[in-house]
Amino acid sequence: MHFCLLKLLKHFYKQRGIRWRISQSCKSANNKEYGTDLDSPLFDFNMIKAATNKFATENKLGEGGFGPVYKGRLPDGQEIAVKKLSRGSGQGLKEFENEVELILKLQHRNLVKLLGCCTHGEEKLLIYEFMPNKSLDDFLFDAMNKRILDWEKRYSIVEGIARGLLYLHRDSRLKIIHRDLKASNILLDEKFNPKISDFGMARMFGGDQIQATTNRVVGTIGYMSPEYAVEGKISEKSDVFSFGVLLLEIVSGKRNSYFVDGDQALNLLGYAWTLWKENRVEELIEPSLGNSLSYSEVLKCIQVGLLCVQENPTDRPTISLVVSMLSSNANLPSPKQAAFFGGRSLEESNEACSINYLSYTNLDCR
Numbered sequence: 006m007h008f009c010l011l012k013l014l015k016h017f018y019k020q021r022g023i024r025w026r027i028s029q030s031c032k033s034a035n036n037k038e039y040g041t042d043l044d045s046p047l048f049d050f051n052m053i054k055a056a057t058n059k060f061a062t063e064n065k066l067g068e069g070g071f072g073p074v075y076k077g078r079l080p081d082g083q084e085i086a087v088k089k090l091s092r093g094s095g096q097g098l099k100e101f102e103n104e105v106e107l108i109l110k111l112q113h114r115n116l117v118k119l120l121g122c123c124t125h126g127e128e129k130l131l132i133y134e135f136m137p138n139k140s141l142d143d144f145l146f147d148a149m150n151k152r153i154l155d156w157e158k159r160y161s162i163v164e165g166i167a168r169g170l171l172y173l174h175r176d177s178r179l180k181i182i183h184r185d186l187k188a189s190n191i192l193l194d195e196k197f198n199p200k201i202s203d204f205g206m207a208r209m210f211g212g213d214q215i216q217a218t219t220n221r222v223v224g225t226i227g228y229m230s231p232e233y234a235v236e237g238k239i240s241e242k243s244d245v246f247s248f249g250v251l252l253l254e255i256v257s258g259k260r261n262s263y264f265v266d267g268d269q270a271l272n273l274l275g276y277a278w279t280l281w282k283e284n285r286v287e288e289l290i291e292p293s294l295g296n297s298l299s300y301s302e303v304l305k306c307i308q309v310g311l312l313c314v315q316e317n318p319t320d321r322p323t324i325s326l327v328v329s330m331l332s333s334n335a336n337l338p339s340p341k342q343a344a345f346f347g348g349r350s351l352e353e354s355n356e357a358c359s360i361n362y363l364s365y366t367n368l369d370c371r
Contacts (some may be wrong), residue, residue, distance in 0.1 A: 006161075006264070019342075034306065036183070038074065040280075045120060046105075046109065046120070046121035046122060047123065048120075048121045048122065048123040048130070048132055049123070050123050050124075050125035050128060050130070051067050052079070052350075053077060053087055053123055053130055053132065053364065054075045054080055056073040056077030056079055056080075056085065056087070057076070057077040057087055060075050060087075061075075062074075063234075064076045064077065066139060067139065067140070067189075068091075069088075069189060069190075069203065071088050071090060071091070071100070071131075072085055072088060072089045072091030073088075073089050073091065074087065074088050074089070075087045075089065075141035076135060076252060077132075077135075079329055084135035084137075085120060085132050085133065085134070085135050086132075086133045086134070086135045086136065087130055087131070087132055087133075088130065088131040088133065089128070089129075089130055090128075090129040090130070090134075100205035101122075101129050101131070101205070103204065103205055103206075103207065104119075104204045104205045104207075105119070105122050105131070107179070107181060107204045107207050107209065108204050109176075110178075110179060111172070111173070111177055111181070111204075111255065113168075113169060113172040113176075113177070114165075114168075114171070114198070114200075115165045115166065115168050115169030115172070115198070115199055115200055115201060115203070115344035116169055116200055116201050116202075117133055117134065117136070117192050117200040117201065118133065118134040118200075119131065119132070119133055120132045120133060120134060133202070133233065136192035136193055136194050136200065137193075137194065137195045138192075138193035138194065139157070139192065139193065139198060140189045140192055140193065140197065141162065141186065141188040141189070141191040141192075141193060141255075142187075142188035142191075143190045144193070145188055145254060145258055146188075146259075146260055148256070150223060151258050151291065151293050152293045154197075155292050155294065155297040156297045156299060156302070157296075157297065158197050159255050159256070159294075160299070160302055160306070161197070161198075161199075161250055161300065162193075162197065162199045162255065163255055163306060163331065163353070163369055164328075164331055164332070165198055165199040165200075166170060166191060166199050166201065166231070166248065166251065167248065167324060167327050167328045167331060168247075168328060169199070169200070169201040169359070170183070170186070170201070170244055170248060170324045170327075171324050171325055171328050173201075173244075174241050174244070174323070174324050174325075175324070175325055179209055180210040180211070180212065181204075181208070181210070181213070182207065182208045182210060182240065182241065182243060182244055183201065183204065183206075183207050183210055183244050183247075184207060184208055184223060184224050184233075184239065184244070184246055185203060185205075185206045185207075185223070185224045185225060185228070185247075186201070186228060186248060186251060187225050187227075187228045187247065187251065188251060188254060190202050190203045196208070197366065200310070206223045206224060208239055215240060215241070216238060216239065216240040217238075217239045217240075218236070218237050218238055219237045219239060220237060221237075222234060222237050224360070225259065227250065227260070227261040227262065227272075228246075228251070228261070229241075229243075229247070230242065230243045230245075230247070230318065230344070231244075231246075231344045232318055233315060238318075240318060240370070241258075241323060241324065242318035242319075242321045242323075243318075244323055244324070245313050245321045245322065245323065245327065245331040246313060246314055246318075246321065246344070247312045248324070248327065249309075249311070249313025249321075250273070250274065250310075250313075250314060251308035251315035252306055252309060252313065252371055253273055253274065253277050253307070253310040253311075254273065254313070255306070256257075256289060256290060256291065256303060256306050256310065257273065257277070257289045257290065257291055258291035258292075258293065259273055260273070261274065262270035263275040264352055265371060273304040274314050274341060274343040274344065275308065276289070277289055277307065277311060277343065278311060278340075278342060278343040281308075281311060281340070286304065286307050289307060290303055301334075305330070305337070306331075307310050308337050309322075309327060309330050309331065309337065311343060312330075312337070312338065312340045313327065313339035314343045314344055315340060315341045315343065315344065316341070316342065316343070316344035317341075320341055330334065348362045
């Protein structure tokens with residue numbers, strides 16, 4: 006077990022008055038023993054290996070920037086999801102420890118629960134509660150599955166994500182900027198309650214800190230705010246922008262990529278803004294929703310989404326204001342032009358792009 010991670014976990018449990026137990030069944034490469042029972046977040050590698058049937062292909066749930074994720078079942082019958090750090094991953098021990106440090110300190114119904122972790126030689130594993138409905142993108146962008154998400158489910162998911170972000174930004178004892186909010190990082194439980202996951206790239210702010218700057222831009226093109234993607238500026242409004250993209254994806258069932266509108270190729274943000282200006286927003290709505298939707302709620306979500314993706318961070322609402330907007334029937338301000346709106350004619354290029362044309366040497370695309 007890496008010393009820093011061990012120290013972090015011991016400190017976490019000491020703060021909470023939980024006894025750090027020693028188990029003979031778990032030993033690190035240097036033969037030091039560490040706890041693995043239910044009171045400890047350290048899992049035995051052989052137990053996880055058995056739980057996932059040696060990380061069998063049939064148990065693979067998917068793969069993200071961290072690495073593959075496997076379904077497993079512990080000896081007591083509890084189902085788990087195991088994130089296995091890939092050796093070719095852009096993330097490493099720093100991100101692994103960052104996720105453990107942050108998520109062990111966070112408790113909210115709209116955040117995924119970390120059960121523990123495991124290191125064994127070069128292997129690094131994170132063990133989570135199992136989410137039977139996998140991730141939001143498995144439903145939003147699948148021709149068959151999207152029909153399962155009626156408007157009531159979608160609106161509940163929107164509200165749950167917003168509440169989770171509110172907790173991260175304002176209500177927890179830490180102030181956390183997620184930095185990689187996207188559909189594949191929203192997990193769904195058996196009742197389709199959303200849970201924000203993947204805190205490897207998250208940034209912790211001090212109590213009075215409102216912005217930071219980094220030379221290492223990490224995240225997913227298509228969800229990044231322009232000031233973060235271009236200048237490396239991180240703030241609450243970075244997450245608000247990502248939330249706005251996600252909100253427009255939930256309403257439309259479309260990814261934030263380029264597609265045709267008339268004689269131009271627009272990204273989803275530009276397309277939504279064009280429809281808003283031209284009073285054609287009904288064209289943005291996912292067709293499979295049919296009669297299940299509440300038109301007033303859909304319009305509100307589109308308007309809130311456009312407010313969140315405005316180019317200037319100061320024009321975007323805080324997530325606390327977003328939660329208020331979603332829960333009330335008050336009149337909302339009119340959005341300004343969406344960031345990265347600029348479309349291009351079909352003659353200019355036949356290449357499909359994500360949200361922008363950036364070339365940034367320190368950009369870690371996922």
